[in-house]
Amino acid sequence: MRTLKNAAAALGLLALTTTGAVADDDGRGFPGYTELRTKISQLWTHRNEAGGKYVVLVPNGSPLARAAKKLADERKGEVVNFSPASPEDVLPELIRRNARWVAVVVEPKDMDVNLLRKFIVLSTLCDEDPFCDFAFGFVTASTPAKVGEFVDRIIAARKNGLPDYTVSVSTSNISAKYDQSFIPDMKGESWYVNMGDTAYAKEAFRRLDKAGFIHLGACSDPEGMWLFDDERNMDETKHWPFDPRKVGQDPKKEMPRITADFLRGVKLQNAVVWTHACHLGAVDRVYVEGDIVSTFGATEKLEEYRIPAGRSMALAILDAGASAYICPIGANFGAQSSFERDIATQTGVPLGDVLRRGYHDVVMDTEGHPEQIGVFVTGKPKFWEPDMFLNNNAPQHRCLYGDPMFAPFADRKAAQTVEIASKEDKDGVVISFKLTESGLDVGRTWYGNRGREETGRGRFCEEIPVTAKIDDAWISDVKGVDADGKPFTISKQTVLVEKIDGRTVLHVQLVTPDLCKYDYGSGDPVDLSVLAKAGATAEVRVKFGKRPGGKDGQVETPGAGNEGR
Numbered sequence: 371m372r373t374l375k376n377a378a379a380a381l382g383l384l385a386l387t388t389t390g391a392v393a394d395d396d397g398r399g400f401p402g403y404t405e406l407r408t409k410i411s412q413l414w415t416h417r418n419e420a421g422g423k424y425v426v427l428v429p430n431g432s433p434l435a436r437a438a439k440k441l442a443d444e445r446k447g448e449v450v451n452f453s454p455a456s457p458e459d460v461l462p463e464l465i466r467r468n469a470r471w472v473a474v475v476v477e478p479k480d481m482d483v484n485l486l487r488k489f490i491v492l493s494t495l496c497d498e499d500p501f502c503d504f505a506f507g508f509v510t511a512s513t514p515a516k517v518g519e520f521v522d523r524i525i526a527a528r529k530n531g532l533p534d535y536t537v538s539v540s541t542s543n544i545s546a547k548y549d550q551s552f553i554p555d556m557k558g559e560s561w562y563v564n565m566g567d568t569a570y571a572k573e574a575f576r577r578l579d580k581a582g583f584i585h586l587g588a589c590s591d592p593e594g595m596w597l598f599d600d601e602r603n604m605d606e607t608k609h610w611p612f613d614p615r616k617v618g619q620d621p622k623k624e625m626p627r628i629t630a631d632f633l634r635g636v637k638l639q640n641a642v643v644w645t646h647a648c649h650l651g652a653v654d655r656v657y658v659e660g661d662i663v664s665t666f667g668a669t670e671k672l673e674e675y676r677i678p679a680g681r682s683m684a685l686a687i688l689d690a691g692a693s694a695y696i697c698p699i700g701a702n703f704g705a706q707s708s709f710e711r712d713i714a715t716q717t718g719v720p721l722g723d724v725l726r727r728g729y730h731d732v733v734m735d736t737e738g739h740p741e742q743i744g745v746f747v748t749g750k751p752k753f754w755e756p757d758m759f760l761n762n763n764a765p766q767h768r769c770l771y772g773d774p775m776f777a778p779f780a781d782r783k784a785a786q787t788v789e790i791a792s793k794e795d796k797d798g799v800v801i802s803f804k805l806t807e808s809g810l811d812v813g814r815t816w817y818g819n820r821g822r823e824e825t826g827r828g829r830f831c832e833e834i835p836v837t838a839k840i841d842d843a844w845i846s847d848v849k850g851v852d853a854d855g856k857p858f859t860i861s862k863q864t865v866l867v868e869k870i871d872g873r874t875v876l877h878v879q880l881v882t883p884d885l886c887k888y889d890y891g892s893g894d895p896v897d898l899s900v901l902a903k904a905g906a907t908a909e910v911r912v913k914f915g916k917r918p919g920g921k922d923g924q925v926e927t928p929g930a931g932n933e934g935r
Contacts, residue, residue: 396754397744397747397750397756398744398754398755398756398757398758399741399742399743399744399756399757399758400488400491400740400741400742400743400744400745401744401745402458403491403741406458406461406495407495407741410461410462410465410495411498413461413462413465413466414465414496414497414498416468416497418468418470418496418497418503418869418870418871418872419468419871419872420871420872420873421468421872422468422469422470422471422504422871423447423448423467423468423469423470423471424442424445424446424447424448424469424470424471424472424473424775425442425447425448425449425450425463425464425467425469425471425472425473425504426438426439426441426442426445426447426448426449426450426472426473426475427449427450427451427452427457427460427472427473427474427475428449428450428451428452428475428476429451429452429453429454429476429477429480430451430453432475432476432477433477433514434475434476434477434509434514434517435449436518437475437509437514437517437518437520437521438473438475438509440518440521440522440525441473441475441509441521441524441525441773442473444521444524444525444528445471445473445773445775447471447473448467450463450464450467452474454476454480454481454485455480457485457488457489457492458488458492461492461495461496464496464504465496469496469503469504470503470504470505470871471504471505471506471720471722471774471775472489472493472504472505472506472507472774473506473507473508473509473773473774474489474506474507474508474509475508475509475510475517476508476509476510477510477514478510478511478512478653478654478682478685479654479655481508481510481653481654481655482652482653482654482655482656482657482699483652483656483657483699483700483746483767484657484745484746485508486508486699486766486767486769487743487744487745487756487766488745489506490502490729490732490740490743490766491740491741491743493505493506493726493729494733494740497869499866499867499868499869500733500738500739500740500866501730501733501866501868501870501877502726502729502730502733502740503870505720505722505723505725505726505774505775506722506725506770506774507694507721507722507725507770507771507772507773507774508769508770508771508772509521509524509771509772509773510653510685510688510771511685511688511689512679512682512685512688512689516688516689520688520692520693523640523691523692523693524693524694524772524773524776526640526693527640527642527693527694527776527778528773528776530640531582532582532583532639532640532641532642532693532778533580533581533582533639534556534557534582534782535556535557535558535580535581535582535583536551536552536553536556536557536558536559536581536582536583536584536585537558537559537560537561537574537577537578537580537581537583537584537585538551538552538558538559538560538561538584538585538586538587539561539563539571539574539575539578539584539585539586539587540560540561540562540563540585540586540587540588541562541563541564541565541587541588541589541595541596541597542562542563542564543564543565544562544564545562545563545564545567545570546561546562547559547560547561547562547574548560548562552583552585552711553583553711553715553784554715554784554785555782555784555785556583556782558581558583559577561573561574561577563597563628565597565598565599565626566597566598566626567597568597568626568628571597571628571632572632575628575632575633575636576636578636578638578641578690579636579637579638579639579691580639581638581639581641582639582640582641582642582778583641583642583643583644583778584638584641584642584643584644584692585643585644585645585707586643586644586645586647586650587645587646587647587704588628588647589647589648590627590647590648590649590650590683591618591627591648591649591662591664591665591666592649592650592652592656592662592677592682592683592684593617593618593627593629593630593665593677593681593682593683594618594627594628594629594630594665594683595627595628595647595650595683596625596627596664596665597626597627597628598624598625598626598627598664600664602624602625602664603660603661603662603663603664606668608624608664609663609664609667609668610667610668611667611668611669612658612666612667612668612669612673613667614675614676616667617665617666617667617675618665618666618681620665625664625665627665628683629681629683630680630681630682630683630685630686633686633687633689633690636690636691637690637691638690638691638692639691640691640692640693641691641692641693642692642693642694642695642696642721642772642778643687643692643694643695643696643697644696644697644707644710644711645695645696645697645698645707646698646702646703646704646706646707646708647697647698648661648662648698648700648701648702649662649698649699649700649701650683650684650687650697650698651684651695651697651698651699651700651767651769651771652677652682652684652699652700653677653682653684653685654676654677654682655674655675655676655677656674656675656676656677657672657673657674657675657700657746657748658672658673658674658675659672659700659701659752660752660753661701669752670751670752671748671749671750671751671752672746672747672748672749672750672751672752672754673748674748684697684699684771688771692771692772693772693776694721694770694771694772694773694776694778695770695771695772696710696721696724696725696768696769696770696771697768697769697771698764698767698768698769699767699769700764700767701764701767702763702764702765702767702768703763703764705763705810705813705816706728706731706763706764706765706768706813707768707813708810708811708812708813708816709727709728709763709813709814709816710724710725710727710728710768710813711813712787712812712813712814713727713813713814714778714779715779715782715783715784716783716784716785716786716787716814717779717783718777718779718780718781718782718783719777720774720775720776720777721770721772721773721774721776721777721778722770722773722774722775722776723774724770725768725769725770725774727833728765728768729765729766729768730833730877731763731765731831732759732765732766733866733877734831734864734866734877734879735759736758736759737864737866738866739759742757742758742759743756743757743766744756744757744758785806786806787805787806787807787812787814787815788803788804788805788806788812788814788815788830788832789802789803789804789806790802790803790832790834792834792836794836794837794838796838797913797914798843798846798911798912798913798914799834799836799876799911799912799914800909800910800911800912801832801834801876801878801909801910801911801912802907802908802909802910803830803832803880803907803908803909803910804905804906804907805853805901805902805903805904805905805906805907806904807904808888808902808903808904809888809890809898809902810898810902812902814831814832815828815829815830815899815901815902815906816828816829816899816901816902827881827882827883827899828881828882828884828899828900828901828902829879829880829881829882829901830878830879830880830901830908831877831878831879831880832877832878833868833875833876833877834875834876834877834878835873835874835875835876836874836875836876837874838874838914839874840867840874840914840915841867842867842914842915842916843865843866843867843876843912843913843914843915844865844912844913844915844916844917845863845864845865845878845910845911845912845913846911846912846913846917847910847911848860848863848880848908848909848910848911849908849909850880850882850906850907850908850909851906851907851908852884852886852900852903852905852906853886853900853903853904853905853906854886854905858882858884858900858901858906859882859883859884860880860881860882861881861882861883862879862880862881863879863880863881863910864877864878864879865877865878865879865910865912876912878910878912880908880910882899882900882901884899884900885897885898885899885900886898886899886900886902886903888902888903
């Protein structure tokens with residue numbers, strides 16, 4: 371559930387200075403980026419060398435210091451004090467320590483969507499390339515004692531493993547349970563809860579204590595998953611002016627929700643929990659936007675709201691016994707959650723790197739300008755949003771609560787949904803992609819509604835390690851055919867270079883607006899992206915060095931329908 375950006379953002383009315391910083395009269399983009407990058411660049415003496423450190427950040431004098439030290443000791447890391455109000459001040463220490471994994475231990479009062487957004491941008495500033503140089507996760511809970519228990523569960527999950535069983539609970543137009551798993555090659559159950567059926571939702575939530583892996587899906591706000599139609603948001607006759615005292619009011623019992631109360635008595639088995647439900651990562655401070663007007667009321671400007679004790683769904687999930695929680699701390703589309711699960715289950719990389727891959731969507735979409743991520747500012751007009759790019763998937767709202775180095779799928783790798791092969795020589799590399807599964811849930815190839823193409827947009831976007839020690843690369847040729855062997859349009863193609871873990875990595879992205887017909891078995895084919903139907907392939911030739919006489923990373927192939935970048 372994601373609102374569109376304002377007209378200026380939708381039209382791309384932005385300006386980039388020669389240093390790559392954002393200039394905009396409306397105050398969007400990352401504040402003070404140019405000055406910060408100029409200052410911090412003097413500390414860049416290495417290029418993300420192998421053997422990066424594990425660092426645990428905690429405020430000086432915090433009651434969470436003991437939990438922070440316990441986590442650092444477990445990971446053979448170091449504790450560093452920082453200020454949640456100015457996290458940029460800790461960058462020199464992170465660079466000096468060659469930080470690769472960062473656990474941010476904070477009380478709920480210091481955790482909000484802006485802190486997440488700041489860490490995404492700050493994580494790109496440890497060297498000169500635009501990608502995130504360290505993976506990070508946040509560690510919080512309702513009380514200091516609960517934070518200590520969270521750390522204990524993190525350690526236990528890593529040492530003892532998790533049950534190979536899944537439970538999924540999603541809202542639907544039926545109430546039904548099926549014996550199926552949202553994670554490949556695992557047993558599990560999926561519960562679908564009809565609108566208004568709170569009794570069935572409670573029955574489903576009582577099953578969460580069976581699972582090592584959980585998924586929660588619905589439209590939602592920070593205090594509840596909606597068991598009512600989100601079309602209510604469009605009916606202005608049912609709205610009231612925002613008032614903190616009226617948040618969640620429902621005198622006519624027209625807006626049933628799954629709330630924190632549903633988790634009382636539920637004891638999770640150190641589960642890894644995923645959700646795509648909007649705002650379900652908020653633990654205290656919320657910036658009220660129009661997408662939650664049904665339960666929060668209508669606003670004429672961005673308002674700040676503090677969640678009362680006991681009403682945050684995120685804290686209820688953490689306190690119930692999660693060892694990791696991957697969620698949106700603001701509005702988002704569910705496609706990003708599918709992308710994360712595909713990356714996690716198919717590659718086995720740690721959860722921090724799973725989220726890092728998502729943040730790199732912003733880097734690729736902005737062609738190397740993560741500073742186009744901004745922060746929310748109270749008092750701005752209600753349709754104002756802080757970003758200077760159009761990314762409706764909102765990976766900049768996806769948040770990991772937990773240990774960024776935890777890799778629950780390292781020994782559970784699923785089959786690849788995208789086969790990737792590369793052949794490197796002294797001049798470059800040829801990369802081939804092949805989609806092996808069909809459907810919208812193939813998160814590694816589906817973007818969702820994003821950019822100029824309003825429906826069906828798809829992509830191949832992968833990280834390709836190369837042995838060459840290079841700083842630049844460009845795409846010299848690209849060919850793509852759909853499942854029926856027909857060439858598809860390439861509307862955007864990008865390659866950017868990252869230095870990480872002592873390696874050189876190419877980030878290669880192809881985007882197409884083209885659609886094809888796909889039948890899910892009903893006999894009524896639907897329009898899907900050509901990159902949502904198994905059999906689609908692409909071949910990309912990347913040359914090392916700067917593109918002669920042109921823009922790095924871009925090529926326009928006559929007759930291929932390319933629109934450039």
